[in-house]
Amino acid sequence: MTKTLFDKVWDKHVVRKIEGGPDVLFIDRHLIHEVTSPVAFLGLKSRGIKVLYPERTFATADHNTPTINQHLPVADPLSANQLKALESNSNEYGISHWGLGHQKNGIVHVVGPEHGITQPGATIVCGDSHTSTHGAFGAIAFGIGTSEVEMVLASQCIMQPKPKKMRINVTGKLSKGVTPKDVALYIISQLTTSGATGYFVEYAGEVFEKMSMEGRMTVCNLSIEMGARGGMIAPDETTFNYVKGREFSPKGEAWDKAMEYYKTLKSDADAVFDKELTFDGSAIEPMITYGTNPGMGIGISHEIPNAEEVEGGVATYNKSLGYMGFHEGESMLGKKIDYVFVGSCTNGRIEDFRAFASIVKGKKKADHVTAWLVPGSHIVEAQIKEEGLLDIFTEAGFTLRQPGCSACLAMNDDKIPAGKYSVSTSNRNFEGRQGPGSRTLLASPLVAAAAAVTGVVTDPRELIEDEGILSSVINKVKDLF
């Protein structure tokens, strides 16, 4: 029988199939953070169970950590309590813990790949829906709830029905100023936020083949925003080069053996998908969202659609536009913005900061804009400094914060005030996601940069004077490891 990439990885991890029920799936790597793990550990304790394979779980603090003055004690007692719980639980059960201030600390989906925890053909879970990020390596990776975190700690397995399979092909070549984020927002706008619910997606086609690992991570990260459990891309030379030599990657003979497996990780030529879609990459524009879910996105030069043109109820649509303070038929260009947030597990990697720098270089931040540049990890932070990007930012009037999830979900103090507009490179524009009453416009780091220097929604293509400079900045020092 022919198999898809997803089938190959899934089937390899099925411990047993339950008649009329889910598969028992073995999990290779488990990532935990301070917010969704404490209750799972409580559950273990009340049942008197040990962690079965502590070496397969990795803990990092990211969701509610401050992004300034990380050397000081965490002021919010509730956050401090969660961080303490993560540390003491990790210590008690023998789990690697990269807490606040640790040099390997950062957003869980940024540090996993950085240290080679993320590997092709593995199964990876975390109590965070954007675990789909790791699918960029040809892994099956998805978000789970706290009960499932407890299951994985107790048994290294979860119980899941096998999802349906979808392949999304994006062909052709992306045009100037169009980034992986735009590709993802475009696909979501075409499928809606529930268009891939029940499916696991494989991304294929020229556009993804040419993409860097960072770009692939951005795309897979956003799979959940169209309802998919996860998304994956077949590993290739780009993947192997990225993975090789990292701390937790296989070494020596083990690497050669792993490579034998990695090379089998592609869908068979005649593999069958439950659904297959193809888009023309050259038709994609820089994207921006105008509503309160990530499916409400348009090409930046387009107008906000009328209620009748969109799928779903008119009442829900109007509620959404009302929250945003926007109207049908308006252009997004020229709208005044108050904040810019660059960061998150979607766009908080070095390439994202290079892209941001390529536009703000030699310009000045608009006076009325507050900008939060938050690296995804200490490694990204160090790279920003080493590559001279920090100097570019400083000259342009920007400061750099310390790593963490920050305004992506605004659990710490990084909250966008009520009624204010933020162009954000994160992944969700839900009501109040970035702080009660906040209004989020999701976009790429290039669009965020264009907004930061002009103070209004601006087509970044107008600011890219020389495409050569842009790509040379983006491609500079592809791999520092």
Add this chain to the structure above:
Amino acid sequence: MAYDKFTILRSTAVPLPIENVDTDQIIPARFLKATERVGFGDNLFRDWRYNPDNTPKADFVLNNPVYSGKILVGGKNFGSGSSREHAAWAIYDYGFRCVVSSFFADIFKNNCLNIGVLPVQVSPEFADKIFTAIHSDPKAELEINLPEQTITLLPTGEQEKFDISSYKKENMMNGFDDIDYLQNIKGEIEEFASELPF
């Protein structure tokens, strides 16, 4: 964590006919700071339910005394977004035992099943009928029969079947969870792990 067994539930229902209700609305992130699973019901739909000064918003359905019951009926694509199980906890803790919608987001549905909230997926037409019935008479009752896998709109007797895997059904009816199952096959899991290349 143990939860109450679920067999037949007969109750009035609370209507929330909004689409794409995401888990950030069900429980905003700033209420996820607890290290124990208590009190989440107080913050269920916090920002739709309360003004910034903590006074109730009169136009939100949970603040309307006319509507009550153990069943929440939501619009299409209920529970999208974040994987936070806290959303399901908040629903359970508030007193709901069942959520009805014409379409559920995957992770949310799974989370519900794991903690004892029954997600019942109905056809869009049936969902419309339920909304119409409750809006015309808030005392209209629904009956959820898990053994038979049926949902009935009692005033009219209209009924639909719903899907649930036989494994999950068994769990819900007995108040079991997956960890009970997994603990029992630990030997098999260890053997499996010893043969994996990584």
